[in-house]
Amino acid sequence: MHEVCLDVTYQGGEPLGAYLYLPRQDGDRSVHSEQHGAGLIADLTADGRPIGIEIGYPDLVTVEAVNEVLASYGLEPIEPEELVPLLRDA
Numbered sequence: 552m553h554e555v556c557l558d559v560t561y562q563g564g565e566p567l568g569a570y571l572y573l574p575r576q577d578g579d580r581s582v583h584s585e586q587h588g589a590g591l592i593a594d595l596t597a598d599g600r601p602i603g604i605e606i607g608y609p610d611l612v613t614v615e616a617v618n619e620v621l622a623s624y625g626l627e628p629i630e631p632e633e634l635v636p637l638l639r640d641a
Contacts, residue, residue: 556628559609559636562585566609571617573626575602577638587620601626 556572579602581594590608593601602625606612616626631638 555633557633557636569606569609569612569637571604571606571629571633573602573604575600585621589614591616591620593620593624600624606637612637616640 559569582597592605594603
């Protein structure tokens with residue numbers, strides 16, 4: 552996967568959880584997770600590269616919070632459009 556992809560799980564028409572897939576190499580697996588604030592967990596490979604962000608509280612997520620996590624790993628920020636299914640004001 553070479554692009555960012557958002558996977559959302561819904562219950563009763565409302566987002567229940569989400570996962571932001573980050574670019575990864577073939578064979579990458581999560582071996583460690585790091586908590587980032589309330590409800591954001593980064594999945595990391597053995598060499599510390601982030602391959603995804605679990606969004607545990609989709610109704611509370613902000614683009615700014617996700618971009619802070621990405622910045623902490625030296626990654627480029629995402630555009631608000633990437634999280635539209637989760638943003639109530641979108």
